[in-house]
Amino acid sequence: MSVAKIADAYAEALLELANSNKSLKETTNDMNIVSQFLANSSDLKKFLGNPLITRERKKNVLKDVLGEQISSVSLNFLMLLVNRGRVAFLDKIAQKFLELSYKQDAIEIAKVTSSVALSAQQQKELAGKLKLITGAKKIKLALRVEPKLIGGFTVEIGSKLIDTSIRGQLKKISNLLGA
Template structure:
């Protein structure tokens, strides 16, 4: 079993349990907001991520930090879930659990995730156009955009929704032209 699949096998049941709790308590949107905040916090703080993942740090110390950081920010059930992850020595998988939870939430709400790579920042109108294209591709009720800027694209955009890819980048066009030219000279 590969390392990624081991992480998946651990993270998925916890994400499903959190979703089950959220649905049972009618707190799905609140938990979704809590999970997004946690993922943002982990992205912003390398120190926190390393602290939580460190196997030498005592569980009580991790719990104390989580309580001090999050008691006022997250629902008490979310905090209890995090403390349970510490007790079970699964807190180091928090990011993966959160991403699985978000995927479950998108599925529940019929929201597609469009991963967009562009050469430059997009304005609101451009994002709206991409959102419409992704809606057409998926038939979902809504689309969540995850936008990354990659100047190597030179210009244009690459949109990934599930297994579908639309490559409208200049780099992609140049690659297609090069392929056509190389195949025509053979």
């Protein structure tokens, strides 16, 4: 089974659970925390994906790191992933859950990668412009800093990519020149 299918199945199951418990908002917040944690800690990702580390140790680390920050329902879901040997896919599962949750609430996720951190004002303006472009009721920015862009940013919404980075522009020029 592919990673995407696994992520879809678990994300849909968690969404169904959150809807039935009337805890969608709380679970969405929890998965945001999990997703941000994994995005900022490549060591945790590697740890969870390492098949040589015991399930018990993975559970203990997840409880220590996230136990105080997320609900018991979400923590139990993470324990289920560990028990079933699917915790290595946690990042993809959390992202898919957030995508489904936001779609349910007519919220679009925009993955923004910038060369430097965006200020709150820049984030607000970007979200406003993306709302106009997409026609979405609300835009949720998933921010990431990538200094290799040199300057500017890229925005990915669904299958659309907007590249205003200097690296992207240099690549276009290079392609035009046939280099």
